[in-house]
């Protein structure tokens with residue numbers, strides 16, 4: 316099995332090209348590919364398939380030629396992956412499967428069609444509008460954090476840290492506790508602190524994330540979108556730019572129109588090879 320390895324701000328993926336949908340990628344294969352000792356290593360797998368050739372993408376084939384079949388490293392399927400779309404786009408362009416255009420390359424996902432615009436080493440994606448909808452809480456060890464539920468196509472719980480607590484002090488080696496009746500299919504949990512003002516953004520925050528199905532990752536694009544939406548709301552800003560610093564680098568969320576929500580950041584391919592054990 317040929318593979319390419321890529322990442323967006325350290326959120327890393329094994330990319331498998333399967334243009335005609337011939338590959339039956341099982342959860343066990345995904346777990347094996349993503350294993351950091353016995354496999355290639357990754358937070359997830361991106362299967363590159365023509366929308367028309369995948370049952371989950373076929374409905375969107377008229378709008379987007381390519382479907383991003385995203386899997387978490389535990390083998391589970393997620394509706395959407397913001398960094399995944401950016402890295403997927405980098406793959407399409409660098410392999411001659413799509414041509415960058417100012418209007419954006421449409422990418423089909425289980426959460427709908429996203430538009431990806433290549434801007435040098437950054438890729439900017441028009442995301443599904445986030446929906447902030449309920450209060451919730453997360454727990455890590457003895458600590459409880461009030462949070463806000465946000466639907467970005469996939470589920471998120473955005474929690475501000477108590478005064479004086481640093482992101483570094485959190486133990487995210489195990490899944491945070493959360494209300495399973497609010498998130499029956501699990502949730503990605505973001506922890507946020509305010510950061511020093513920046514000239515290039517209206518708001519600046521730091522964030523760590525524990526992802527459903529992957530554990531702590533160095534960055535999460537939909538998580539950044541959720542955090543950006545909550546930060547703008549809490550600041551009373553109808554629109555604006557939020558810079559989000561994660562352990563793997565910076566992502567930027569811009570809200571510039573009613574349904575204009577953008578995620579921007581680096582997207583890099585680092586290796587190609589052949590996986591021998593699938």
Ligand SMILES: N[C@@H](CCC[C@H](N)C(=O)O)C(=O)O
Pocket residue numbers: 326387392393394395396397398399469470503526527528529532534535536537538
């Ligand atoms: N890292 C991704 C999100 C991947 C899916 C998530 N773990 C889930 O299960 O919803 C991103 O960049 O958005």
